[in-house]
Amino acid sequence: MTKKKETIINVALIAGLLVILYIMEQLMNPTDMIFTVLKKGAIYALVAVSMNLLNGFTGLFSLGQAGFMLLGAYTYGILTIPTEQRESVYQYFDGGIVQFAVPVAIGILAAGVVAAIFAYLIGLPVLRLKSDYLAIATLGFAEIIRAVFQWDKLGPLTNGSNLLRSYPTFKSVLFPFIVSGICIAVIVMLINSTYGRAFKAIRDDEIAAEAMGINLAHHKRIAFTVSSFFAGISGALLAMYQTTIQASMFKSAMTYEILLIVVIGGIGSVTGSCISSFLFITCSEWILRFLDNDTYIGDFHVPLLRSGFRKVVFSIIIMIIVLFFRQGIMGTKEFSVAGIRNFFVRKSNKEKGRKLQ
Amino acid sequence: MEWFNQNLPYFLAGISVGGQYALIAIGYTMVYGILRLINFAHGDIFMVAGLIMVYLSASLPIYISIPIMIVATVIIGFLIERVAYKPLRQAPRMSIMISAIGVSYLLQNLALYITGGLAQQYPAIPWISDTIEIFGSVTKRVTVITPILTIVLVFALVFLIKKTKIGMAMRAASKDFETSQLMGIKINSVISMTFIIGSFLAAVASLLYFSNYTGVVPTSGAMPGLKAFVAAVFGGIGSIPGAVIGAFIIGICENIIKGMGMTTFSDAFTFALLIVILIAKPTGLFGEKVTDKV
Numbered sequence: 001m002t003k004k005k006e007t008i009i010n011v012a013l014i015a016g017l018l019v020i021l022y023i024m025e026q027l028m029n030p031t032d033m034i035f036t037v038l039k040k041g042a043i044y045a046l047v048a049v050s051m052n053l054l055n056g057f058t059g060l061f062s063l064g065q066a067g068f069m070l071l072g073a074y075t076y077g078i079l080t081i082p083t084e085q086r087e088s089v090y091q092y093f094d095g096g097i098v099q100f101a102v103p104v105a106i107g108i109l110a111a112g113v114v115a116a117i118f119a120y121l122i123g124l125p126v127l128r129l130k131s132d133y134l135a136i137a138t139l140g141f142a143e144i145i146r147a148v149f150q151w152d153k154l155g156p157l158t159n160g161s162n163l164l165r166s167y168p169t170f171k172s173v174l175f176p177f178i179v180s181g182i183c184i185a186v187i188v189m190l191i192n193s194t195y196g197r198a199f200k201a202i203r204d205d206e207i208a209a210e211a212m213g214i215n216l217a218h219h220k221r222i223a224f225t226v227s228s229f230f231a232g233i234s235g236a237l238l239a240m241y242q243t244t245i246q247a248s249m250f251k252s253a254m255t256y257e258i259l260l261i262v263v264i265g266g267i268g269s270v271t272g273s274c275i276s277s278f279l280f281i282t283c284s285e286w287i288l289r290f291l292d293n294d295t296y297i298g299d300f301h302v303p304l305l306r307s308g309f310r311k312v313v314f315s316i317i318i319m320i321i322v323l324f325f326r327q328g329i330m331g332t333k334e335f336s337v338a339g340i341r342n343f344f345v346r347k348s349n350k351e352k353g354r355k356l357q
Numbered sequence: 358m359e360w361f362n363q364n365l366p367y368f369l370a371g372i373s374v375g376g377q378y379a380l381i382a383i384g385y386t387m388v389y390g391i392l393r394l395i396n397f398a399h400g401d402i403f404m405v406a407g408l409i410m411v412y413l414s415a416s417l418p419i420y421i422s423i424p425i426m427i428v429a430t431v432i433i434g435f436l437i438e439r440v441a442y443k444p445l446r447q448a449p450r451m452s453i454m455i456s457a458i459g460v461s462y463l464l465q466n467l468a469l470y471i472t473g474g475l476a477q478q479y480p481a482i483p484w485i486s487d488t489i490e491i492f493g494s495v496t497k498r499v500t501v502i503t504p505i506l507t508i509v510l511v512f513a514l515v516f517l518i519k520k521t522k523i524g525m526a527m528r529a530a531s532k533d534f535e536t537s538q539l540m541g542i543k544i545n546s547v548i549s550m551t552f553i554i555g556s557f558l559a560a561v562a563s564l565l566y567f568s569n570y571t572g573v574v575p576t577s578g579a580m581p582g583l584k585a586f587v588a589a590v591f592g593g594i595g596s597i598p599g600a601v602i603g604a605f606i607i608g609i610c611e612n613i614i615k616g617m618g619m620t621t622f623s624d625a626f627t628f629a630l631l632i633v634i635l636i637a638k639p640t641g642l643f644g645e646k647v648t649d650k651v
Contacts, residue, residue: 140628
């Protein structure tokens with residue numbers, strides 16, 4: 001299959017998916033659980049892919065994702081709250097200091113840019129650190145950002161530890177899909193470019209990469225900044241999805257969840273991250289929900305099932321994956337039409353071979 | 358003198374918290390010294406120890422529940438190593454770190470399930486929870502006991518590491534993992550011993566810490582854990598005296614910042630310190646100089 005043909009098939013598939021989503025939305029009840037899953041899944045897919053760009057493709061073990069999402073969410077919220085609503089949102093801070101509102105698209109873009117600027121500045125000192133030290137330092141930065149955003153003195157800007165709300169949100173499930181889709185496409189293009197190859201070289205062997213003339217500091221900074229840019233955008237999307245923003249939401253537990261999504265999908269596989277984020281959200285929001293409810297079968301009270309049990313089962317599943325299926329769903333492979341075709345062709349060839357014998 | 362009297366309570370609280378961080382930090386530093394692993398679950402072991410104590414003391418007298426709590430914590434620490442870290446010994450370092458994060462996630466969710474998300478009241482332990490007065494500032498007796506107990510335990514630990522056979526094995530393993538195996542050291546038992554000591558100290562620390570801050574919630578291990586880790590890095594990872602000194606410095610600074618009315622930044626300070634240390638002197642105060650082999 002030629003490359004051109006493959007691109008056409010991929011585009012057709014994506015268009016088909018969007019059409020199906022659109023039809024589903026017209027026909028089904030908009031409060032159906034499936035839409036929650038799809039919306040949140042699309043947002044998590046973006047942040048998981050952005051984390052994968054860093055952890056899987058560049059080999060930088062960073063745990064700052066929640067911090068950058070927080071930056072994105074706040075930037076979006078602060079910039080897009082309509083001016084007439086500001087008085088009520090910033091009720092303790094005299095309407096806040098930002099007295100203008102920008103359109104949604106610019107707000108989302110600004111969310112990414114602010115996260116990227118912070119990432120660039122943080123990256124200057126931090127990216128000199130290696131593996132686990134980098135992890136702790138980025139985790140620390142995320143915590144610092146969270147503490148600063150809840151600070152009273154910044155209240156006119158961030159509303160202190162109160163909620164940000166009343167900013168424009170989305171209703172259609174298509175919106176997060178399209179935005180995430182464009183962002184993921186950009187990340188994939190980056191990975192397939194010379195930069196992407198340099199990232200992989202750095203991941204595999206820093207010293208060899210440096211010897212081949214790759215500027216380590218420069219490329220690490222690019223990976224970190226780009227990844228944070230998209231984390232910021234996904235933060236904005238998450239803010240839109242949840243309709244309120246509070247700094248206490250973006251704890252390190254969130255980063256851990258995203259990391260686990262990346263691990264389940266396969267470190268170093270974009271499609272793996274996407275698939276696993278939908279799986280993760282489906283399980284945690286929908287399928288495993290029954291574990292949280294007290295259940296009676298006849299008069300028999302099913303033991304263990306009560307609030308919180310879902311997360312326990314979930315973490316056990318995750319531990320099993322981490323311990324025994326370290327490759328995750330996709331390993332470092334990518335899901336593609338050509339791959340599936342080859343799989344079947346090879347299988348039928350094998351059968352032909354067997355017949356000939 | 359005026360300033361001294363005003364800041365004395367914060368200073369005392371700082372020393373006390375510092376001692377508790379020190380006990381946790383030793384667990385981090387010993388594990389890192391041997392396995393080169395940041396045991397993200399260590400802070401959660403500390404939290405679990407607190408919860409075990411809450412549940413035990415509900416039905417048993419304090420004097421019995423304390424030893425049971427310590428033994429149970431040690432067993433949990435030992436099991437975590439055997440189940441979650443041992444199978445990954447040959448795996449890349451990133452996998453074992455992810456496993457540690459997974460364990461931490463599991464312990465927190467388990468605690469959330471068992472407690473139902475409600476803060477559990479830590480039992481008041483007679484004698485050490487009594488209030489006393491030092492230089493005119495009222496505090497709990499645990500504030501005074503913590504640094505003393507910490508120092509006693511640290512001396513005992515240093516003795517164990519310097520003078521006993523298992524201690525020698527630990528030092529050898531942290532110097533060179535592979536070679537020590539070739540020299541006939543049973544590496545698995547050394548690692549288990551490290552986790553046992555770490556969990557024991559975490560259990561003691563939880564006893565002291567929660568006597569001061571009485572509410573135990575599933576996430577109450579995360580912050581002390583991270584701060585203790587920072588202390589371990591600050592003092593030079595792998596060095597026990599370094600971890601202790603680092604912990605005391607962090608504890609005191611943090612409480613003085615709180616005393617100045619900037620509570621928001623007391624956590625931020627710790628991480629800022631970490632980043633400064635990592636950039637200025639990555640080996641910490643007392644760490645050994647490591648040269649990367651090409």
